[in-house]
Each structure stands twice: as structure tokens, then as C-alpha cells.
Amino acid sequence: MKKILVIAEAKDNIYKSPAFEITSSGKHIANAMGAEFDVMTISDASAEQLNNLGKYGAKKIFQLSLAELNTLSGIDGIIYSHSAISAAISNFANTNSYDLILISGTSFGKEIAPQIAVRTNSAIITDCTGINTDGKLSFKRPSFAGKCNTIVNYNTEKLVVTLRPNVFKAEISEVSPEIQKLSADSLNVQKTDFRTYVSEVAVSTGKLDVAEADIIVSGGRGLKNPESFKLVEDLAGALGAAIGASRAVVDAGWRPHGEQVGQTGKTVSPSLYIACGISGAIQHLAGMSSSKFIVAINKDKDAPIFQIADYGIVGDVFEILPALTEEIKKLKV
Amino acid sequence: MKIVVCVSLVPDSTTKIKIGSTGKSIDETGVTFIINPYDEFAVEEAVQLKEKNGGEVYALSVGTDKSKEAIKKAFQMGADKGILLKTDTMDIDPYLVAKNLSEEIKLINPDIILFGKQSIDYDGSVVPNMTAEFLGLPSVNVVTKLDINGSEAVLEREIEGGKEIIKASLPLVVGTQKGLNNPRYPNLKSIMASKSKPIEEKPLYTADKMTEVSGMTLPESKGQGKIFTDGAANVPELVRLLREEAKII
Numbered sequence: 371m372k373k374i375l376v377i378a379e380a381k382d383n384i385y386k387s388p389a390f391e392i393t394s395s396g397k398h399i400a401n402a403m404g405a406e407f408d409v410m411t412i413s414d415a416s417a418e419q420l421n422n423l424g425k426y427g428a429k430k431i432f433q434l435s436l437a438e439l440n441t442l443s444g445i446d447g448i449i450y451s452h453s454a455i456s457a458a459i460s461n462f463a464n465t466n467s468y469d470l471i472l473i474s475g476t477s478f479g480k481e482i483a484p485q486i487a488v489r490t491n492s493a494i495i496t497d498c499t500g501i502n503t504d505g506k507l508s509f510k511r512p513s514f515a516g517k518c519n520t521i522v523n524y525n526t527e528k529l530v531v532t533l534r535p536n537v538f539k540a541e542i543s544e545v546s547p548e549i550q551k552l553s554a555d556s557l558n559v560q561k562t563d564f565r566t567y568v569s570e571v572a573v574s575t576g577k578l579d580v581a582e583a584d585i586i587v588s589g590g591r592g593l594k595n596p597e598s599f600k601l602v603e604d605l606a607g608a609l610g611a612a613i614g615a616s617r618a619v620v621d622a623g624w625r626p627h628g629e630q631v632g633q634t635g636k637t638v639s640p641s642l643y644i645a646c647g648i649s650g651a652i653q654h655l656a657g658m659s660s661s662k663f664i665v666a667i668n669k670d671k672d673a674p675i676f677q678i679a680d681y682g683i684v685g686d687v688f689e690i691l692p693a694l695t696e697e698i699k700k701l702k703v
Numbered sequence: 704m705k706i707v708v709c710v711s712l713v714p715d716s717t718t719k720i721k722i723g724s725t726g727k728s729i730d731e732t733g734v735t736f737i738i739n740p741y742d743e744f745a746v747e748e749a750v751q752l753k754e755k756n757g758g759e760v761y762a763l764s765v766g767t768d769k770s771k772e773a774i775k776k777a778f779q780m781g782a783d784k785g786i787l788l789k790t791d792t793m794d795i796d797p798y799l800v801a802k803n804l805s806e807e808i809k810l811i812n813p814d815i816i817l818f819g820k821q822s823i824d825y826d827g828s829v830v831p832n833m834t835a836e837f838l839g840l841p842s843v844n845v846v847t848k849l850d851i852n853g854s855e856a857v858l859e860r861e862i863e864g865g866k867e868i869i870k871a872s873l874p875l876v877v878g879t880q881k882g883l884n885n886p887r888y889p890n891l892k893s894i895m896a897s898k899s900k901p902i903e904e905k906p907l908y909t910a911d912k913m914t915e916v917s918g919m920t921l922p923e924s925k926g927q928g929k930i931f932t933d934g935a936a937n938v939p940e941l942v943r944l945l946r947e948e949a950k951i952i
Binding site (some may be wrong): 452453476477480483485487489492494495496497508512515516517518519520525526565568569570571572573574577578579585609620627628630632633634637641651652653656659664671676678681682683684685686693697698701 | 714716718729740824825827828829830832833836837840842847863864866867869871880881882913915917919928931934935938941944949951952
């Protein structure tokens, strides 16, 4: 392990916690393994934004302008192309002999990482939640939606790794980064590398996604009907939380599938997970048991959810939820 | 239209995981195996495309003899042909799976290749896009909507808090997410018809792997939490604990 390339993902040219976490993790691995690390970003982020990466130890940042990359496509209305970005990163990594590429395990990172692994002839280990730097580098990753963890090694010279967001700490280590602009031409990206392209991004504003939220309030069949989710929404509103749902209520059509938490939904690890009227089927527990604190509210004292809860109230969810919402609101005034 | 759908066999999501004697894989005693739930969306989409455009659906799997069960489920839902790239063991990695699938897909030369977005065992979410890359084809994973018009496709891909609209040309690799369709329940007729469909067994093209599982651990179990039984009357105490003990709100 000699050279590490960290991919810092910008959303609308702004860096958020996944970019800081991955930069900090790159520095951590580099220090532990006696390697160098550089940051690469494909964005039109301002120098001020790039300096934010410096707070987490990014000494050298290679920036490729996304707008410039997009002009190579000849496509009107392109916002970005996953495949072209993969090509740009891979070509840069191959030319400069990076042996580890670190990518945030966001929806964007998960899409490009396998493409980059093939293009750089690297092994790939995704969704890691632990890094072992004693001896040969290995990684811990949850399997079976977190019902167990596996330790994964690689037997190639090169490796692509994605790290699960919200797990690794972004440690402050202020440096003033040297920023080097890359020209799209120099990266040898071809028109044919634009195999797919995004023509529109529709993000519901103000709606927090369970995968990104620090607090999740989740509802299950104990709420009895879709209208009662208003109680979950109210509590989520008071806490600034995202709304989650059990598989039962998603399958019943009460809630959109994007909110489903569990083995066939999203795996989440927020600081606080409040399960309301959720009994705690194994497949649900698998998706949320790594939450830092779990609160369970359920009328059945024997519900499995209480076995993993840090705090719980046995009782009527229709009485407890409004009371909890009121109590939280009192705190906020 | 030639359609390939790649399927895998996984432990049912109600499975309680125990670690096997090697310490590197799960104990399969008493475990019920099912087709990967996300693959059902892929099979359904494949069969709908066949019903609309005509053609054939090939169900492909990499695995041991047992993996034929996943192909049989695809048959019951309407797939026409089955191919198992046979391994001696399930000690395989995403590279081995994607590389072998891509070699077989080259021979079939389909218009579209469908996968479940990830398998619910190792949750890598790697194989669809990796296979596509070996084939030099466009790929989109976590797809909740697919419209094909001639050789052009418009897809919706789920992202944090929203979606991307993506355009690509066929041949194309698609990883399917819940919401794309409602997988059909096989009826008696389709179950009977599926029994006469043969599964072709083929050896692997390569047994190379790039990664190795060296250990497996169960998550640390938490101690007993503080559970109250007086309903709404306990709310102030709960809030106090969240604030003072957990320091979370």
C-alpha cells in the first residue's frame, strides 16, 4: 500500500459529511500504512468548499471540472454521467498508480465503485464499517443486513473500497490544501464513456431520507391504519427526524417503499431510532439494530423490539406518541 | 427481444444467523433458502418485457446445485431457459460471479440484462455494475422505473431523498429495486409448465477470486434496556433519559 486516492463527492458543488468522513479515513489509513493519500473530486466546487476538505487532512486535491467533463459528451441537458466519472477516476488512478481507491458508500458511490474496480483491475469491498490496519489491510462489513459481520481480505495489488456513511468519524486535522486542476482532455475520457447520463435529479426538498438521517421515527402495523402515521409525522417533525416504516406497512401500501427499513429495505444506523408499533421481526431488526440508541413503543411487552431497545415504553402508541411529541416541543422552545 | 435475468439463492430474511464451524460462513442447518427477493423484481420485469415485445427470458445463476431452486422460481414466473454456472462451494466473491456471468452473457448476446439490485446475503450491490463493465455495457442500479422505446431506455434510479432520471441505450444492464413492479405469484399452470423446462449446467469460466472472507462475527448484543410499563405516564422520564443519559436530543 503506497498510494491512496480518496474520492470526495460533492452534491451541487457542496461537500457534506460523507466527503469529510472519507477524507479523514483516507488520512487514517495512509498514516497507519505509511502511505501517501490524495483527494480527487469531480465538481465545480469553489476554493472555499475545497478548503473545507483541508480541515479533514486533504493536503492535495485534484479537481476535474464536471462542466468541462460534460462537454466531452456532446449531449444537451446532461447533468452528470456515472460511467464517464468512473472512466475519469479510473484513468487518473491507473496513470498515477494508486493502489487503494476510497469512495463514500452513498447511492452515487455505490454506483461508480464496481465500474471503477473493473476499469482499474482492482478487488472491491463495499459498505465497510471497520478498517483493520494491523498487518495486511482488511475490512469489516455487515452481511445479512447486519445480522453478522464479515472480515474481508483481498488478494490483488489494487483495491476499491466503499465506506458506509455515518460510521467513520470525520476528524479535524486542519491543513491548507494544494489544489491542482485536471483537464478533461488529459484524462483521456472518450465520448463512448458516457454510457448513461442523468438528465434530471428530483429530490423532494425538506424531506429527510432514512439513509441519511440522524434521527428516525419509524412506524409499523401497530398504527392500525395509514392515517395514524400523522402521529409519526408529528413526532418526526418535532425532532427534525426522517420517517421510516416496517415492511408490513409498505407492503400494505400505507407508506412509500423508500421509507422501508429492514433486510429488504434500507439498513440504517442513526443516532436515535424510535420504533412505534413495530414488533421487531428479524428482517426489520437487521436493518436498524446498529442504531446508536433505540427507543421502542409497543403495546406488547413481549415484542422482540424490546430486546434490542435501550429505552422502551409498553403501552398505547396512540397515547404515547402525542405525549412524546408535546414533550419534545417543550424542549425546543 | 432476448432477455437475461440473473438470480441467486439466499437464506430467507427471517433466518436467524449462526456462524458455521469454519468461522467464515453461516451455519446452514435448518436454513430455508429462497430466490433473492430483489431478483423477483428482475424476473417480473423480464417476463413483462417478453410479454410486451416477444422473445425469450434466460435465467442465469452462479452457484451450487442448490441454486437451481432460484432458476426454478424464475421458470415459475415465466422464464424460458435456465443456465447454472456450477461451483463446488458457495465460497465465491463478486468478481467470480460477475466475471462468469459476463462470459456467459457474451454468448447469449441479449438486449437487456436484469439483476436484483443486491442479494440479501452479502449485500455487496456490486455484481450488476461489475458484470456490465466486463461487457462494456451501460448499467443502472437501484431502478424503480424502466421505459424502453426501441433501443433507448429512460430509467428512474432511487437516490437519497429522491431520484435520478437516467438515459441509456440498449443493450443495457439494470439492477431492480422494490417499487419497479409487483412480482407475480406463480399459478398452478405456470408451476406445472416450469417442471418441463430443463436447466443447462455449465462449468465455470474462471474460479479466480479477488477477495476472501477471513472471519465472521455476530454483532455484540446489548444489555437489557430500560423498559417502562406505564404508557404515556412514562414519557417525561423517557425524554429525560434521552436528554441526560443518552444526550441525544
